[in-house]
Amino acid sequence: MERAVPWVVIDAATGGGVVNLRELWHYRDLLYFLTWRDIAVRYKQTALGVLWAILQPLLSMVVFTIFLGRLAGVPSDGVPYPIFCYLGLLPWMYFSGAVARSGASVVGSANLLTRVYFPRVLVPLSATLSALVDFAIAFAVLGCLMGWYGIRPALSVVLLVPVAALTAVAATGIGMWLAALNVRYRDVQYAIPFLMQLWMFATPVVYPTSIVPERWRPLFALNPMTGIIEAYRAAVLGRPLDWSTLGVSALSAVLLAAVGAWQFHRMERTFADVV
Amino acid sequence: MSAPVLRVQGLGKRYRIGGPAQRPGHLREALVDMVASPFRRLAAKRGTRAAQEEFWALRDVSFDVEQGEVLGIIGRNGADKSTALKIISRITPPTTGRIELRGRVGSLLEVGTGFHGDLTGRENVYLTGTILGMRRPEIDRKFDEIIAFAGVEAFIDTPVKRYSSGMYMRLAFAVAAHLATEILLVDEVMAVGDLEFQKKCLGKMDEVARGGRTVVFVSHNMAAMRRLCERGLLLERGRVAAAGPMAAVSDLYVRPGREQEEGARFNPRDRRGTGWARVTNMRILDEDKEPVAARPCDADLLVEVTIEVAGGAAAGSSLRGLVVELVVCSDDGQPLLSLMNVDDTGVALPDSRACRVLVRLPGPTLVPGRYGINVFVGIPFLQHVDEISEALAFGVLPPVEPWRPYDLHPSRGLICRKAEWSCSDVLSRAAPAAREAS
Numbered sequence: 001m002e003r004a005v006p007w008v009v010i011d012a013a014t015g016g017g018v019v020n021l022r023e024l025w026h027y028r029d030l031l032y033f034l035t036w037r038d039i040a041v042r043y044k045q046t047a048l049g050v051l052w053a054i055l056q057p058l059l060s061m062v063v064f065t066i067f068l069g070r071l072a073g074v075p076s077d078g079v080p081y082p083i084f085c086y087l088g089l090l091p092w093m094y095f096s097g098a099v100a101r102s103g104a105s106v107v108g109s110a111n112l113l114t115r116v117y118f119p120r121v122l123v124p125l126s127a128t129l130s131a132l133v134d135f136a137i138a139f140a141v142l143g144c145l146m147g148w149y150g151i152r153p154a155l156s157v158v159l160l161v162p163v164a165a166l167t168a169v170a171a172t173g174i175g176m177w178l179a180a181l182n183v184r185y186r187d188v189q190y191a192i193p194f195l196m197q198l199w200m201f202a203t204p205v206v207y208p209t210s211i212v213p214e215r216w217r218p219l220f221a222l223n224p225m226t227g228i229i230e231a232y233r234a235a236v237l238g239r240p241l242d243w244s245t246l247g248v249s250a251l252s253a254v255l256l257a258a259v260g261a262w263q264f265h266r267m268e269r270t271f272a273d274v275v
Numbered sequence: 276m277s278a279p280v281l282r283v284q285g286l287g288k289r290y291r292i293g294g295p296a297q298r299p300g301h302l303r304e305a306l307v308d309m310v311a312s313p314f315r316r317l318a319a320k321r322g323t324r325a326a327q328e329e330f331w332a333l334r335d336v337s338f339d340v341e342q343g344e345v346l347g348i349i350g351r352n353g354a355d356k357s358t359a360l361k362i363i364s365r366i367t368p369p370t371t372g373r374i375e376l377r378g379r380v381g382s383l384l385e386v387g388t389g390f391h392g393d394l395t396g397r398e399n400v401y402l403t404g405t406i407l408g409m410r411r412p413e414i415d416r417k418f419d420e421i422i423a424f425a426g427v428e429a430f431i432d433t434p435v436k437r438y439s440s441g442m443y444m445r446l447a448f449a450v451a452a453h454l455a456t457e458i459l460l461v462d463e464v465m466a467v468g469d470l471e472f473q474k475k476c477l478g479k480m481d482e483v484a485r486g487g488r489t490v491v492f493v494s495h496n497m498a499a500m501r502r503l504c505e506r507g508l509l510l511e512r513g514r515v516a517a518a519g520p521m522a523a524v525s526d527l528y529v530r531p532g533r534e535q536e537e538g539a540r541f542n543p544r545d546r547r548g549t550g551w552a553r554v555t556n557m558r559i560l561d562e563d564k565e566p567v568a569a570r571p572c573d574a575d576l577l578v579e580v581t582i583e584v585a586g587g588a589a590a591g592s593s594l595r596g597l598v599v600e601l602v603v604c605s606d607d608g609q610p611l612l613s614l615m616n617v618d619d620t621g622v623a624l625p626d627s628r629a630c631r632v633l634v635r636l637p638g639p640t641l642v643p644g645r646y647g648i649n650v651f652v653g654i655p656f657l658q659h660v661d662e663i664s665e666a667l668a669f670g671v672l673p674p675v676e677p678w679r680p681y682d683l684h685p686s687r688g689l690i691c692r693k694a695e696w697s698c699s700d701v702l703s704r705a706a707p708a709a710r711e712a713s
Contacts (some may be wrong), residue, residue, distance in 0.1 A: 010365055010374040030405035037391060037402055044393045115388040116406055117365040117380075272367045273290075 019265065024119050031122050031129070038101075038130035053134040054141050057093050061086045064206045077208045079237060080149050086142060087233045088205035091164075094135040095171050095225060096196040102127035102175025103192050107182050110275045120268040121261075124179045128172045135164075142236075154238020163231045166250055170224045173257020176264035183267065183275050204229055209245070221245040224253030279339035280377045280489045281363070281458055286336040287371035288358055288513075289329055332358045333513045336372070340458075340491060340506075345484045347492045347504030347521055349528050351606050351645065355513050356493045360460050363491070378457025378489070381408055388447075392436030396427055396446055399435050403450045417453045424479070425449035445472055452479045459483060462493045477502075495607035497525055498686055541667055548659040551588040552597060554650050556581040557667040560633075569670030572643050572683065572691065576636040578667075582652060583629040594624040597660065599632060600651040605689055606644065608665070612690075641671045642683045642691045 043049040061082055068074040069081030076084035102124035106113070109123050146153060182188035203225040204212070212220050220226050227242070227249025234241045332355040340346050348356045361367045363374060364382035389406040390399050400421055404414040414421075422428050425445040427438070435443055461480065477499055484490055484503045494500050500507070500521060507524030509517040517524050541557045558566045560577040570576055578601060584592045599616045614634055616622055624630055648667045653660040673683070683691050 008365075008376040008380075010362065010369065010376070012369050012371050012373075026410070027405070027408070029409075029411040032411075033402045033405045037394065037398075040398070041391060041393050112389055112406065114366060116382065118406060118408065269368045272361070 020119075024121070027119050027122060030118055031126055034122055034126035035129040038126055039133050042130070050137065053137040056134075057086065057089045057138045058141060060089055060093070064089075068206050074207050075211060077210060077233075077239075079151075079233075083145060083149055083151060083237075084208070084233070085206055086145055087236060088203075088229050090135070090138050090142060091167050091229050091232050092200060092203065092205045092225065093138065094131055095167055095228075096200065097134065098128040098131040098168070098171035099175045099178065100192050100196060101131055102172065103178035103182055104189055105175075106179040106271060107186070107189070107275060113275055114272045120271060121176070121264065124176045124264070125172060128168055128175055131171075132168065146236075151237070153236050156235045156238050156241075159235040159241070160232065163228060163235060166253055167225075167228050169257050170228070170253035173253075173260035175260070177256075177260030180264040180267045180271075183271050199223075199225070209242075217245070218248070221248040222252050224249045224256060228253065278377065279375075280342045280344075281340040281491070282375040283339070283359075283363070283372070284337050284374070285372035286333055286359070286362060286369050286374065287331060288333040288355075288362060288367070289331050289370040291329060331513055333362070333369075336510070336513070336515055338508055338515065338518060340489055342489060343487045344506060345490045345492070345504045347494070347500040347507045347525075348510060349494070349497070349500060349507060349525060350510035350516075356510050357462055358513075359510070360462050360491065360493055364460050376458060379408060380458045380460060381451075381454040381456030382460040383448075383451040383454070383462065390435055390443070390447055393434055395434055396422070396431040396438070399446070400450055403447065407451060407454050408456065409454060413455065421449045421453050422446070424452065424475075441472070448472075448476060452476070452483070458489045458491070460491050460493075463495070497528070501525055543663050543666060545664040546661065547663075548653065548661040550585055550661060551592060552582060552584045552594060552652060553661045554580055554652060554663060554666065555583050557648065557650065559667070559669045569672050571638070571672045571675045572641060573639045573674035573676060573678070575638050576640065576671075578634045578636070578648065580632045580634070580650060581629070582624070582632065582661075593626045593628060594630055595626040596654070597624050597652055598655055599624070600655075601634060602649040602651070603636075603641070604647045604649060604665070605685075606646065608647070610649070611641075611646070639674060639678075639691050639693065642685055642687075642689050643671050643673045644685045644689070645670055 043052060046052065048055065064085045065082045069076065069085065074081070079087075105123045105127040106120070112118075113120065113123075143153075178188050178192060200206075203223055205225075209217065209220065209226065209230055221244075227246040230242060231246050233239070336359060338346070348359060350356050358367075360382065362369045363376075364380055366382075389403045391402065394402065397418075400418065401411070401414055405411065422431050425442070425448070427442050427446050430438065430442065435446070438446070480492075480499075480503055484492075490503075492500060492504055504521045507517075507519065507521035508515060509524050509528055517527050543554070556579075558579045559568065559570060560579055561567045561570065562574070562577075564577075580599060580601070582594055582597070582599070584594060601614045603611050603614070605611055614636065616624070616632065622632070624632070646669055647665045648669070649662070649664045650666045651659070651662045653662070678693055
C-alpha cells in the first residue's frame with residue numbers, strides 16, 4: 001500500500017463542506033485519462049477528423065469578414081479585419097465550446113455517476129481541458145494567417161499564457177455551474193447554445209470595444225470575456241493593454257468561476273439521485 | 276480488538292416519489308402538460324408538498340465490518356441491498372445516519388462502467404482502472420495480469436466495440452477484480468460471461484475473500500454467498516432482519532414458512548404494453564377457491580387471472596384470440612417455467628370484455644421457497660397488450676405428505692417432481708460372462 005490510510009466519514013450533510021484536496025490529488029490520473037478520452041474520441045469516425053478544429057473558426061472568420069468586415073464595414077482598429085476577427089473568434093470559440101461541453105458533461109456521464117464514485121469535478125474539468133486541444137490547433141492557423149498578412153507577433157505574445165489560463169478558469173467555473181443546473185433542469189442544455197450566441201454579441205468578438213460608447217465601457221468590462229478578448233488582441237499585435245478593463249473582467253471572471261464551482265460543490269452529492 | 280474498518284450507524288435513505296403519475300395520453304394533452312408543467316412546479320414549490328410520497332428505501336441500518344472480514348448482504352429483490360452499497364461507495368448520500376470508512380473503498384457495482392466503444396482494450400483498461408480509483412503505476416504493474424485473466428491478449432489494441440460481448444465483459448470484470456482497495460464492495464458480479472468465466476470469477480472472488488481484504492458482497496447466489504462470506508446480513512424492506520454467521524442468516528432467508536407472512540398480492544407496478552386489455556387481478560387459490568399466500572409443495576397450484584378490456588378501448592373489443600402466458604420465476608427473477616393458454620391443455624378466451632382464467636399446475640413442481648409470476652397478455656411476436664413482471668409473489672410450503680426423508684432444499688434445484696424409479700441388476704447378468712473369460 002502506497003499511502004496513508006484515509007478516514008472517510010459519510011453522513012447526511014446536504015452538501016458543501018470542505019473540498020477533499022488529497023482525494024483530488026489521488027484521482028489526478030483519472031483527470032488525465034478522462035481528458036485524453038474526450039480528445040481521442042472527439043473526431044473518431046469523422047471524414048475530416050481534426051480538420052474540424054481548424055475549419056470552424058476559419059469558416060466563421062470568413063463569414064464574418066464578408067458580412068461585417070466588407071459589407072457592413074465594421075471597424076477593426078487598424079488591423080486587417082480577418083486577423084482582427086480571428087483573434088476574437090479564437091478565444092471565444094474556446095470559451096463557448098468549453099462552456100457548452102462542460103455544461104453537458106455531467107448529464108452526459110450519468111451512467112458513470114450512478115455507478116462509481118470519483119470526484120465529480122473531474123467531469124466538467126476534463127471537458128474544458130480537452131477543448132484546449134482545439135484551441136491550440138486553431139492557434140497554429142493564426143500563425144499562418146498572420147504570415148499571410150505579413151504581421152509579426154509582438155513579444156508581448158507571452159502574455160497569452162496567463163490570459164489563456166484566465167479564459168480556462170472562467171469557462172470551467174461557468175461550465176460547472178451550468179453542469180450542476182443541467183442535472184436538475186434539462187432546460188439548461190437547450191439554453192446554452194442560445195446563451196452563448198447572445199453572449200458572443202455582447203462581447204467584442206467581431207467588433208472592437210472602440211465602437212461601444214465611452215460611458216458604457218465600465219459595464220461592458222464586467223463581461224469577463226470583454227477584457228480577455230481585448231487582451232488577446234493586444235498581446236498578439238503588441239498594442240498597449242487596457243489594464244483597467246482587463247482587471248475588471250478578470251475579477252468578474254474569477255468571481256463567476258468561484259460561484260460556479262461553489263454551486264457545483266453544493267449539489268454534486270445528489271447528482272446520482274437526480275440525474 | 277481494533278476499531279472496525281467499516282462502521283455503519285443508523286443508515287437511512289429516503290426517496291421522494293412524485294404523486295400519482297399523470298401521463299398524457301394525447302398529443303394535445305402532452306402539449307398542454309408541457310406548457311403547464313413549469314407553473315405546476317412553481318405551485319409545488321409553494322408548499323403543496325402533499326403530492327409527493329415519501330419512501331424509505333433503507334431504515335436504521337447499522338453494522339460493523341472488521342478488518343479482513345467478508346460480509347454478505349442478502350435479501351430479496353427490492354430489499355435495497357444495492358442502495359446500501361451505493362451509499363457506502365459514496366455514489367449517493369444517506370438521508371440519515373453515518374458511515375465511517377477506514378481505507379479506500381473500491382466498488383464493483385456494475386461491470387463495464389466507463390468503457391468506451393471507440394477506445395482499444397488497452398486504453399479502456401487504463402480509463403476504467405482510474406475511474407475505479409487506481410493509480411496509473413498500479414495499472415502498469417497489473418496490466419499483463421489483467422489481460423491474461425480476461426484472455427484478450429490478442430485483441431488488446433482493438434477497439435472494444437469490435438469485441439464479442441463475452442470478451443467485453445471479461446475484460447471489464449478483469450479490471451475491476453484487480454482493484455486493490457482496502458475495502459471492496461461487490462454487487463452481483465458473478466453473473467457475467469459464460470459458465471467457465473463465471474467459475475473463474477468466483478475463483479477470483481474466493482481469492483479476494485481469503486486474501487485478508489475487507490469485502491462486502493451483495494448477491495442472490497446463495498451458494499456463492501455461503502462459500503464466500505463468513506458473516507451475513509439479511510435486509511428486509513430496507514431494515515436489518517437478521518445478522519450473524521452467514522450459514523444461519525442464509526438459512527433464515529430460504530427458510531420455508533416465512534412465506535406466509537407476506538400475502539400473495541397482485542402487484543402491477545412493472546407494467547408494459549398497449550393496455551387496451553389489462554390483467555386486473557391475480558390470486559393464488561386453495562382447493563376451496565379461497566385466496567391464499569402459499570400452497571404446500573405437493574398440492575396443485577391454482578392461479579386465477581382476471582383480464583378485462585380497458586374502459587377506453589374501442590367498443591366491440593373482446594378478449595377473444597388473446598394469448599395468456601404465465602411465467603413462474605424464482606425469487607431472484609430467473610424464469611423457471613412457462614404456462615400458456617394455447618397449449619394443448621389450454622383454453623381460449625371468451626368473446627367478452629372480462630373473464631377469469633384459472634390455471635392448475637399439478638404438484639409437486641416447485642421446491643419450498645418463494646416464487647414470482649410474470650404475466651403476459653397479447654399475441655406473441657405481434658402485440659404486447661399487457662405485460663407485468665413479478666405480478667404476483669407467492670410461497671411454496673413443505674409438502675403435506677413428504678415423499679422423501681430429507682428436506683427439499685433450493686440449493687438442490689428449484690423444481691421437484693416425483694420420478695419413477697426402476698432398477699435392473701446388470702452386474703449379476705454380466706458376471707457369468709466375466710467368469711468365463713478369466
